[in-house]
């Protein structure tokens with residue numbers, strides 16, 4: 001039940017060199033971060049390691065001082081407000097359960113600190129334990145729990161207080177793949193049971209896509225794009241986002257943008273495709289001139305052996321049979337291209353794609369093309 | 382034959398230690414217990430058993446009871462003081478408010494008292510506390526002492542001064558132990574606790590103390606035994622005086638045995654000390670087992 005507003009937030013870590021010869025280093029962990037998080041929104045911060053996700057989250061929590069900028073929770077400036085007075089809860093990557101307390105006491109701890117009456121504590125801890133299905137472990141110490149169970153306790157401790165904001169820093173990264181999927185589903189389910197604003201940090205784009213109402217893609221301390229998962233997938237703001245969202249990653253080809261009136265075409269080698277009307281309209285609206293571009297095409301949007309004119313060619317380097325589809329790693333005029341070929345029909349119809357060094361022809365349509373300028377920015381934006 | 386040999390080997394290995402322990406530890410303890418049931422051992426050529434007479438005599442000695450009271454004060458104040466000082470200093474050394482270099486320097490300064498031997502400490506504090514010494518000079522400014530204030534020969538305050546010096550000379554060990562314990566606590570716990578709504582004091586109460594509990598318990602028991610048998614520092618400071626005012630139990634035993642030659646009485650007093658130490662030792666061992674089980 002809270003909005004969070006980050007205005008021009010920056011974080012600089014200053015570390016003084018131990019010896020005289022070492023220079024003092026300044027790490028710009030987060031720069032000029034602007035974001036408005038709506039009430040009850042589920043926002044996911046995603047990006048590669050070291051991009052400043054945790055730092056941003058810890059600034060919201062109040063664990064890290066804000067170097068510059070303003071942070072508002074429910075329109076109250078909280079820059080100088082202590083974590084304990086921000087009415088937030090956080091799930092740590094390594095859970096940070098209190099080892100000397102039982103599971104019950106761990107979950108009850110925030111309530112105890114807020115002077116909730118004993119009977120109510122009991123009621124609310126049981127309620128949280130029921131939601132997370134950990135009722136049978138309440139008397140145990142954290143040490144006697146599995147990773148997944150600890151995770152639930154950590155979440156239980158966070159939700160028991162009905163905080164305004166629930167922060168999670170890579171809560172699933174210590175779990176194995178199967179448990180991770182299961183817990184991911186449980187977090188989605190949890191959302192419908194508790195009404196709070198979520199800020200979730202992960203480096204896993206699948207998690208980001210499946211959990212977030214909105215995902216904020218970060219790199220080197222800068223926001224690259226903040227958009228709904230579908231939007232980020234369909235209209236990546238730049239090459240970085242395009243490559244980061246979606247697995248396997250988008251393919252990039254050097255190419256040319258051609259223009260004839262309000263009609264734009266993309267040329268890669270000899271293949272020329274016309275961009276769809278809405279894209280053309282957007283480019284024309286910005287009066288984009290013909291230029292050298294990078295063309296991005298998702299692996300699943302590349303078609304093989306369609307027989308269109310001037311198809312691109314390549315040889316299969318590796319071919320991975322995934323069951324319902326084959327992932328081809330193709331070498332094509334110096335580029336590594338990943339192509340997803342759906343498996344339909346008889347073995348004979350796709351058998352050739354399983355052979356190494358087989359030559360394949362491929363192409364794509366204008367609908368599949370994302371066009372980026374020489375600096376990597378999406379020309380449509 | 383071979384099997385016997387194999388079975389004997391481990392015992393052979395530990396034999397030297399066992400024999401040494403027997404000669405140096407068990408035998409004297411056993412002897413002390415035996416002496417305590419004889420009339421004057423050592424002094425008489427053929428001492429004869431006297432039953433519980435020595436114990437009765439010791440228990441009837443008002444100086445013994447005075448010594449017990451003083452020892453109780455000395456031990457309890459030392460333990461409480463050591464642990465409190467250790468907690469405070471260790472926290473100071475563990476803050477993030479100072480730079481690492483400052484903290485290293487502070488740690489060296491804080492640890493200094495520990496490197497002096499008892500005699501050096503005694504000489505130093507005797508100089509400080511002598512009537513024309515630094516302490517009276519400094520306290521003179523705030524009117525708490527004059528050039529004539531006596532610290533060691535005043536029977537009402539000598540014990541306090543001696544206890545204070547014992548506190549000073551012993552705290553570094555406890556401080557370092559607590560510091561090691563503090564550094565072993567994951568910072569996440571404090572962050573989590575702060576977010577859960579705890580003030581620093583609440584975090585200290587609910588996170589730091591429970592996390593330090595095993596260490597603190599060990600330290601309390603060690604300190605109990607160590608302080609109970611403190612001898613050198615008190616002996617060199619006051620030799621138990623004035624008028625037995627600082628005669629803690631170890632000094633009482635020493636005086637009875639080696640100055641008054643009542644070895645049997647001293648033995649009886651020593652047996653009381655032994656029993657108290659044994660009780661603590663049992664608790665200590667029990668607690669260690671419990672920690673291992675946890």
Ligand SMILES: Nc1ncnc2c1ncn2[C@@H]1O[C@H](COP(=O)(O)OP(=O)(O)OP(=O)(O)O)[C@@H](O)[C@H]1O
Nearest residue numbers: 013015027029048049050051052053054055056203
């Ligand atoms: N206490 C610190 N002192 C100095 N630099 C720091 C500190 N904490 C983080 N940094 C730096 O700030 C940058 C951002 O770190 P941050 O922990 O926010 O990354 P992250 O996105 O959470 O990465 P990961 O996915 O690996 O957790 C990194 O370059 C890191 O080295």
Ligand SMILES: [Mg+2]
Nearest residue numbers: 053054055169
């Ligand atoms: Mg992180």
